[in-house]
Amino acid sequence: MTHGEVELQLDAYVDGELAPGDARELETHLKACVECARLHEARVALSATIREQVPAFRAPDALRNRVRAALRNAAEAPIPRRLMPSVAARWLALAASLALVAVGSWRLGLSRAGADALAGQVLASHVRSLMPGHLTDVVSSDQHTVKPWFNGKLDFSPPVYDFAGRGFPLVGGRLDYLVGRPAAALVYGRRQHLINVFLWPAKQGPVGGPDVATRQGYHLLHWTTPDYAYWVVSDLGMTELHDFAQLVQQADSAASRPAAARGLP
């Protein structure tokens, strides 16, 4: 191996990008060649120095606001028919604006506009969760894996069920941020469809909003138990989504009775 070859491979080696065979060959050479070994050390040190001394920037708040405003304007501007002829394309643009633009107006309380915005935010979160890599933080069909995963991440322990026997297998869970507070998002499947269940303590966040809504081809169901405010979103048919909601409600009331009897929270 020439020094030139070593130097070229060294960076890939330090970055863990060298093929295993080449890496072994390089390691053998590094053991034998003092000069190259020194170069290797220097590169490792350089990487550490860069990471330590070259800052990754945090986007200024002014920029954050600017971009949000610009996106909101762009989303509201009429879309040229020539470019976006179909309803589907219009939906895409809307979904994009929902997914990218933070719906910042969250202090609307329980007014109708507020409830409407809440539904919008729930839907936006659902759409975003369907983007690659966003669906789950914890992937498991086991409720006893998903439920404890939320420990220390939320100030409540969301009820997690597995309805695999009824055709709604648990897919996983993730943390979400809705209505100005952290919320649990549980993901269930139904054939090729995904269902997002959002919930937060009923006493600590807004409740209300339409019980049933259809927006941009998605169905939303909302209900409140004494403990939790629930939102369920999916592209699943309304009938099946109602079936699913019923399963959750039944499981909830079944779970709350013995717990209350035992004096558990």
Place this chain on the structure above:
Amino acid sequence: MVLPHLDAAYTLARYLTRNDHDAQDVVQDAYLRALKYFRGFRGAEGGDGRAWLLAIVRNTAYTWQRRHRADGLTTEFDEELHSDAVAEDHPGATLERDTARESLHRALDRLPPEFREVIVLRELEGMSYKEIGDVTGVPIGTVMSRLSRARRRLQEALCAGEEGQ
């Protein structure tokens, strides 16, 4: 709901334009483009969209520089020519006061943008060579050699800085 990858976008734009004002303009422009090309993102394979978005930021920055600046990113990049260029001279007086941190920053600023961006994407964003290739639109082999050459130049600059003290 937040703007995804905004910090990463700003960081890349900041290092490519080398100033806050242009970086902000580039990022805003890039997010508007991202909104427009959103359909392409949904079709994109895997990942969380970071590489896709940073590629848009990068292209926006290059276009921006071509349009608004006479210098900077306008020079056609030549792998061989630029990679072996000697670091520019700097006055000895400045060198003496130069801390290691300053000379590192200065060396990074002086790298051709094609080198600067691979350093930022690798060291600050922790991207794989494949992801860096996706952002910069070059093959993995080119990512590898650019990173290697960029690091060699940074290392030389750091050594020069130490000797000057």
